[in-house]
Amino acid sequence: MVAELRERIISGELAPGAPLPEVALAEAFKVSRTPIREALKQLQTEGLVEIRPRVGTFVTAPSRREITELFQMKELLEGAAARLLAQRGKCPELEALKRNVEQADAAVAKGDVERYATLVHEFHDLLITGADNAKLEAHYRMLMNQLAYQRLVFTSLGQPGRPRQSDAEHHRVLDLIEAKDGDSAERVMREHVRASHHALMAGLDAATT
Incomplete structure (x- = not known):
C-alpha cells in the first residue's frame, strides 16, 4: 500500500497539492483507516506527503x-x-x-x-x-x-x-x-x-x- 501510494505520487498520477482523504483511501484499498494513517505518516517522513492538522493530508507540492x-x-x-x-x-x-x-x-x-x-x-x-x-x-x-x-x-x-x-x-x-x-x-x-x-x-x- 505504501509502495503503491509512493509510486502514484512520484509518477504524477497523484498531482502536487492533491488531497489524500483517509476515508476514500481506506475504501479504495479495502482496509481500515489505521493502516492508511500509518502509510501517510511514512510518506510524510519521505517528504512526499504533507499532513496539516485539522485540515487534511495532501501530496507535497515543492516550492x-x-x-x-x-x-x-x-x-x-x-x-x-x-x-x-x-x-x-x-x-x-x-x-x-x-x-x-x-x-x-x-x-x-x-x-x-x-x-x-x-x-x-x-x-x-x-x-x-x-x-x-x-x-x-x-x-x-x-x-x-x-x-x-x-x-x-x-x-x-x-x-x-x-x-x-x-x-x-x-x-x-x-x-x-x-x-x-x-x-x-x-x-x-x-x-x-x-x-x-x-x-x-x-x-x-x-x-x-
Whole structure:
C-alpha cells in the first residue's frame, strides 16, 4: 500500500497539492483507516506527503526554492556517482549505460520525448547503481522521491532543443567514465544536472505566464 501510494505520487498520477482523504483511501484499498494513517505518516517522513492538522493530508507540492535545493543535492550525488563509476572501470552498469545512450540517440532522432524521458530516468539510475555505494544510493532514492523527478522531467525536456542537448551531455559523461577520468566525469555530470535544472525552471516559468 505504501509502495503503491509512493509510486502514484512520484509518477504524477497523484498531482502536487492533491488531497489524500483517509476515508476514500481506506475504501479504495479495502482496509481500515489505521493502516492508511500509518502509510501517510511514512510518506510524510519521505517528504512526499504533507499532513496539516485539522485540515487534511495532501501530496507535497515543492516550492521553487525546495526544487532548487533538491537539485543542488542531486548535482552533488550524481557527480560523486559518476566519479565512483569511472574508478570502477568495466562493470555491468557501464555496459548498460552504453546501450542506454544508443537507444536514447534513436529516441531523440525520432522526436520521441516520452521514450527519451524513460531513458533519462534509466541513465541516472544506472549511474547511481554503478557507483556501488549503498549509502549514496539510499540518500539518492530518498531525494528523488521528494523531488518526484518523473513528473518534472517532461517539463525540462519540453524546452526547445533540450532532448538533443541532454543526449549530447549524456554522451560526454559516458565518454569520460569509459576513459576512467573521474575528475572530469564528476564535473561534466554536475554541469548536466545544472543544465537540466535551468531547463526545468524555464519550463515552470513558461507554465505560469
